[in-house]
Amino acid sequence: MSDMDRYLQAATRDNTRRSYRAAIEHFEVVWGGFLPATADSVARYLVEHAGVLSINTLKLRLSALAQWHNSQGFADPTKAPVVRKVFKGIRALHPAQEKQAEPLQLQDLQRVIDWLEHEAQTARQQQDRPALLKAYRDRALILLGFWRGFRSDELCRLQVEHVQAHAGRGITLYLPRSKGDRENLGQTYQAPALLKLCPVQAYIDWVTEAALVRGAVFRSIDRWGNLNEEGLHANSIIPLLRQALQRAGIAAENYTSHSLRRGFATWAHQSGWDLKSLMSYVGWKDMKSAMRYVEVSPFLGMARIMDKPDQA
Structure with missing residues (x-):
């Protein structure tokens, strides 16, 4: 070539x-x-x-x-x-409504993370290193994917040497290229440490347990607990997420890797983020792209009116 x-x-x-x-x-x-x-x-x-x-x-x-x-x-x-x-x-x-991934709601995020932490605790007690590593990896991947609104390919391209995580403070991640970075200039992302469902601590726990110092952050793990040198393929994120959700007792057939991104966008919108701030945080360039991910109930305004007592 x-x-x-x-x-x-x-x-x-x-x-x-x-x-x-x-x-x-x-x-x-x-x-x-x-x-x-x-x-x-x-x-x-x-x-x-x-x-x-x-x-x-x-x-x-x-x-x-x-x-x-x-x-x-x-x-x-x-x-x-x-x-x-x-x-x-x-x-x-031939009009067709575009199929969209089910957004991962915060209560289901809590449920699957609780289950993964239970799996990690059980694996440590049983000295099952492959299961322990998988639980730590999946927890870090899901939390980072949710709170940063990352696409599956972005999660798979993360490199340890491009991540700086500080417990109790926050995490900074650099991606040399991504879908939204048309000029391939590279982009830096940040996320704060949280009191619960913390992506920062989950990342630190994963790279510490896996002893990762360079290379891909998220990798496949074989039955003996050996980590692949290459990063996960983007196509593997959907089955990984669905399997974790199913083990936690959540029906997962409508969830895809976009469910993390849509889940965060929906949570942020319902929490009062304005659209401009949300677009800047996630990396959307136009409003149309952002609105495809935001799950909004058309009856929210009506509900507020109906909740008010009648006034004479």
Whole structure:
């Protein structure tokens, strides 16, 4: 791979690159389309998959086709009027409500953390080191993911040498790149120590017990208690979270890694955070992104009115 290819590859996130590669393969190999594509072939591709693939999936396929044509020096067929009109028609005739992860409510966060602490205590008594490490890791990951509103890939990319944690004070975390950091300038995040459900102490307990001094913060653990050198894969966060919730007696099928982010956003909004402060803390650039994560009851205002006694 040439130096130019390496820099071009680094400009696109790994998940995006994999998604685009799969989209191009679907268009060319599975569907039988030709590249470079014509506007007519792209429109026919959309028509044949309308109602079968979700709007978001079709949108991603168009983005992948656009990126391929632009990178190869060809005219982008996805910008043609016929393609735009067909896509608009599909959205009109196949409306679909976007599925969102269930926000992890504070009482369920407390419940799962209490259970993980019980697991850690039992494992220590039984000298079960793999179970002890997993309980400490999962507690730190869930609390840090919740209170910092981190995405799964951000949790997986955390490096010990980029984290400074001080018991009873707070934690500072640096990520060289993230989804919201389009220019790859790096971003620093902070979170305070808390009296309970504390992400700072949970992190300190985990890295101390695991004897981590460098490398990935969150790693897989084998049956003998050995830690992998590499960080967890982002796809492993959902099963990890669901398994912890299920062991705590919480129905977990509607929870995903976004549940931590949505849970914090919902808690912060209900606790009186203004939207600007919430956006700044989590790292959202526009209000539309923020509102997708905030769970708001439309009846809150009505409830306040109904709670007031009638006045003559």
